[in-house]
Amino acid sequence: MTTSTATRDFVEVSEDLSGSPLWNPDLAPTPLSRRTWSTYHIAALWIGMAVVITTYTLASGLMQQGMSWWQAMLTILLGNTIVLVPMILNAHAGTKYGVSFPVLCRASFGVKGANIPAMLRAIVACGWFGIQTWIGALALHTLFAAAWPTWGSLPGNIWIAFAIFWIVQVAIIIRGLEGIKILEAWSAPLLLSGGVLLLGWAILRGGGLGHILSESTRLQTAEVPFWQLFPAALTANVGYWATLSLNIPDFTRYARSQRSQALGQVFGLPTTMTLFAFIGVAVTSATIVLFGEAIWDPIALIARIGSPAVIIFGALIVMVAQLTTNMAANVVSPANDFSSLSPRRISYVTGGLITAVIGIVMMPWKLYADAAAYIFTWLIGYSSLMGAIGGILIADYWVLRGRELSLADLFKVNGRYGYSNGVNPRAVIALVVSILPVVPGFIRAATTPGGQVADPTFLDTLYTYAWFVTFSLSFAIYLAIMPRQRT
Numbered sequence: 001m002t003t004s005t006a007t008r009d010f011v012e013v014s015e016d017l018s019g020s021p022l023w024n025p026d027l028a029p030t031p032l033s034r035r036t037w038s039t040y041h042i043a044a045l046w047i048g049m050a051v052v053i054t055t056y057t058l059a060s061g062l063m064q065q066g067m068s069w070w071q072a073m074l075t076i077l078l079g080n081t082i083v084l085v086p087m088i089l090n091a092h093a094g095t096k097y098g099v100s101f102p103v104l105c106r107a108s109f110g111v112k113g114a115n116i117p118a119m120l121r122a123i124v125a126c127g128w129f130g131i132q133t134w135i136g137a138l139a140l141h142t143l144f145a146a147a148w149p150t151w152g153s154l155p156g157n158i159w160i161a162f163a164i165f166w167i168v169q170v171a172i173i174i175r176g177l178e179g180i181k182i183l184e185a186w187s188a189p190l191l192l193s194g195g196v197l198l199l200g201w202a203i204l205r206g207g208g209l210g211h212i213l214s215e216s217t218r219l220q221t222a223e224v225p226f227w228q229l230f231p232a233a234l235t236a237n238v239g240y241w242a243t244l245s246l247n248i249p250d251f252t253r254y255a256r257s258q259r260s261q262a263l264g265q266v267f268g269l270p271t272t273m274t275l276f277a278f279i280g281v282a283v284t285s286a287t288i289v290l291f292g293e294a295i296w297d298p299i300a301l302i303a304r305i306g307s308p309a310v311i312i313f314g315a316l317i318v319m320v321a322q323l324t325t326n327m328a329a330n331v332v333s334p335a336n337d338f339s340s341l342s343p344r345r346i347s348y349v350t351g352g353l354i355t356a357v358i359g360i361v362m363m364p365w366k367l368y369a370d371a372a373a374y375i376f377t378w379l380i381g382y383s384s385l386m387g388a389i390g391g392i393l394i395a396d397y398w399v400l401r402g403r404e405l406s407l408a409d410l411f412k413v414n415g416r417y418g419y420s421n422g423v424n425p426r427a428v429i430a431l432v433v434s435i436l437p438v439v440p441g442f443i444r445a446a447t448t449p450g451g452q453v454a455d456p457t458f459l460d461t462l463y464t465y466a467w468f469v470t471f472s473l474s475f476a477i478y479l480a481i482m483p484r485q486r487t
Contacts, residue, residue, distance in 0.1 A: 010096065017411040020413070022413065024344065026336065027100060030098035036254065038264075039264045039267070041185060042255060042265060044187075044188035045264070045328055046268025047272050048183070048191065048321075048328060051188075051191040052135075053322070054131070054135070055280070058240070059281045060284065062233050063281070065452075066224035068216070069219070069281045071226055080241065081270050083238045084269055084270060087241070087269070090249060090393055091248040091252040092258060092403065094253040095249075100253060101333060101337070102339075103340070106417050109392075109424050111415070111418060113422060118337035121386070124243055126358040127367060128326075128330040133322070135318075135322055136323065137162035137164075140161040140319060142303050173353060183324055187324045190320060191324070195275070199283065202285075203282070215289055218288055219284060219294050231464045238383060242382075242467055243329070243386055244333075246386055246390055248265075250333055251328070280298075298314075335348045335351035380442075381446065381466070384435055384438045385470070386467065391478065430482075437470075437473070438459075440463070442463055445463060
């Protein structure tokens with residue numbers, strides 16, 4: 001193993017690993033020649049992923065539960081600032097060693113055991129892929145209805161739109177990761193411009209920013225004390241990107257330096273999430289002034305505010321937003337994760353196609369149907385899994401190994417990460433034990449309409465802090481039972 005003479009940020013492997021059953025061209029460490037992503041590319045990646053309808057409506061779910069607009073904004077900002085910490089920490093290994101998330105997991109879980117966290121992450125991504133595809137299909141449906149008057153009478157029109165949008169994404173998947181880099185770089189300015197234009201429309205037509213924000217109090221459809229809502233709301237906002245806090249090495253393996261990946265994420269994540277959620281609140285408040293009702297769905301709003309040309313332009317921006325988020329957040333990781341199951345048989349493209357199929361099977365129209373269940377069951381529920389995995393990865397890489405890995409051994413069946421038949425039982429124990437305390441609360445939330453339990457017990461309260469609980473427990477348990485490692 002040799003360190004690049006160009007910068008201490010990079011480590012390269014000197015031996016040929018292509019004969020390993022754990023290797024394929026997509027999982028192989030990124031060569032220096034392909035580590036070209038600048039601060040702008042990383043920031044653009046986050047802008048492309050954050051500017052999406054689920055971000056636009058994120059504050060609405062909190063306000064419908066009883067928060068004010070500024071309380072919702074504060075919660076969103078705090079949640080994204082918190083999740084930024086494990087995001088940057090896990091990104092470090094990707095940049096230094098040029099490895100993806102499932103390969104990094106081999107150091108702590110073992111070369112075979114790494115498939116456990118990889119599959120947990122992949123299934124969550126498939127669910128998100130389906131949700132974003134469904135929303136994109138709704139935008140396409142709106143576009144067709146504006147451009148083609150007879151579209152509305154066409155039998156099964158929404159399902160046709162869903163199929164078309166799904167096929168477009170499959171075409172992008174086939175082009176590989178470079179196509180995603182280009183898509184994100186070009187779309188980021190367009191998405192930001194579209195959001196600013198929508199905010200400008202709201203301010204001008206709604207009588208000024210102060211007036212429309214005063215109307216936001218009418219968006220609160222419940223009277224629940226802030227501190228009663230805050231724990232679950234904060235956990236949901238951490239959970240929103242808890243998935244990416246694990247697989248961020250899938251992208252930072254292409255970064256030019258640690259500085260590029262860190263600054264790109266700082267500039268791109270919390271700022272964009274908070275700004276776009278604020279746009280959602282401001283614009284929706286303006287709809288109360290203009291239409292006498294709150295229109296949370298930007299697709300429905302676009303259909304109300306303009307000519308066919310405006311509707312088509314707005315729907316195109318929405319579809320681009322869905323594409324950029326889905327391709328980066330919900331395809332790259334599961335594609336790599338499925339590939340790691342059988343590197344010799346499953347390529348990145350094949351893994352991406354598997355993701356696209358499972359995303360349909362998970363019936364995303366049901367996952368996204370109820371805003372409260374979406375927050376209290378979907379976001380918080382999977383955050384418990386992501387927190388448990390994240391705690392183990394950070395404890396292993398930053399504490400036990402001091403950021404030092406044997407890059408070559410990550411691709412060796414009988415190397416130092418082989419453990420017991422390829423599985424590190426200590427990591428599995430830490431994972432399972434850390435999740436157990438929040439399982440009863442999850443079951444109660446999943447079986448309660450809307451996900452909110454009327455008379456919460458201690459275990460229900462524990463579940464509202466799911467990510468924090470599982471992250472802390474797995475971090476502590478792993479350090480307690482795992483001996484310190486040389487690399």
